Amino acid sequence: MSAKPARARSLSIEDRQAMILDAVTPLLIEHGQTVTTRQIAQCAGIAEGTIFRAFDSKDDLLRAAMDRQLDPEPFRLELAALDRELPLEERVRAVVTLLRRRFAQVFALMTAVGSMGRPHTHDIAHAFTVLLADVLAPDLLRLTVAPERAAQVIRMIALAxxxxxxxxxPGFDDDELTALILYGILGSTAPSNATR
Known part of the structure; x- marks a missing residue:
């Protein structure tokens, strides 16, 4: 007599929600709020009814997806984890890459879906500027501006x-942006007595 195959372990509600949220983000970018629960279920590889055992409604699911993508904490942890021992050029490039990925994702979602997330209760831009300044601080003597000002410039350029x-x-790649941030369009700091 052959043994029955073991039944797959059922997922916790949190695991089920995470699996569905992983599937919904690219669909939101493609379809916006018109995405259907059938499309979400197919993408997640689940039955459509499973969505409603994890979320009360489609609106709750979409709101949770937006909240998850707009949550600044995972991004903050990525920035905080950057190796301060890397050469300045590599650190700035890593910051540019992380910022551009974050901005592109947020703008794609906001364009497709609109504002559904909860408003943030603190000054995220300021918090990230302080964190970016900390990433730059080991090279304070090489900088021509304060780390906070350099961080502000990096954020503005990456955002734009x-x-x-x-x-x-034509678009910019991360290497080109890093070079522009570090060396400008002249390639070096202009002399202080340069004619204007």
Whole structure:
């Protein structure tokens, strides 16, 4: 007599929600709020009814997906984990890459879905500027501006380069942006007595 195959372990509600949220984000970017629960279920590899055992409604699911994507904490942890021992150029490139990925994802979702997430209760831009300044601080003597000011410039450039209708021309890659941030368009710091 052959043994019956072991039944798959049922997922906890949190695991089920995480699996569904992983599937819904790219669908939100593609379809916006018109995404159907059938599309979500197919993408997640589950029955459509499983969605409603994890979320009360489609709106609750979409709101949870937006909250998850707009949550600044995972991004903050990535920035905080950057190796301060890396050369400045590599650290700045890593920051540019992380910022552009974050901005691109948020803008794609906001464009497709609109604002559904909860408003944040603290100044996230300021918090990230302080964190970015900390990433730059080991090279304080090489910087021509305070780390906080350099962090502000990096955020602005990464933000602008992440929005296609702002760049209005060929895109920038992370290496080019890093070089522009570090060396500008002259390639070196202009002499202090330069004629204006």
């Amino acid at each position: 380069a992440s929005v296609p209708h702002i760049t209005a021309g």
